Amino acid sequence: DSGVTQTPKHLITATGQRVTLRCSPRSGDLSVYWYQQSLDQGLQFLIQYYNGEERAKGNILERFSAQQFPDLHSELNLSSLELGDSALYFCASSVVESGGEQFFGPGTRLTVL
């Protein structure tokens, strides 16, 4: 157990819908990263927050957004869902802003039907 929690574990929804994925970092970690893992594309970095502020953006679609709250938990919002958005979404946390070990949560498996 890494100490990072993600909810829900599984999510099944329909195209066009909107979902919110939640992540709670390890106690004391200020950085939260979001990743998308699909079978054909490996791990894709989406976005990073550090102490409530956005720090880096990767391959995150405009339909996706995220935020980190004062209690440091983070939410990833996915809207206008498409079949191709079906994937495993991981969050990871780190105590430092960059270049440090990231601890991954168990992931949320999203299935868009």
Next chain:
Amino acid sequence: GENVEQHPSTLSVQEGDSAVIKCTYSDSASNYFPWYKQELGKRPQLIIDIRSNVGEKKDQRIAVTLNKTAKHFSLHITETQPEDSAVYFCAANKWSTGNQFYFGTGTSLTVIP
């Protein structure tokens, strides 16, 4: 942006043999290179990392080498064991104005008892 290539995509070795996985990166400013192990259905876990001011790092049966001139880094696993079977991902990170992580496409390692 950064481009990380990882080879091979699959690797089978006999128990006790060594395994080597190679990654190349394109951005010479990248300065942090972690390796993650992901067992089937589980979260990625950091197994070793190296920074650009170091050429080699070792942790028991695992070692990583970095060649900054050639822009490649490699994971070496010696005396492989069946529990080493997993997917291994390399990543490159550059901390400057952003903190994006770029992952390789993964290597599925099978250790045959």
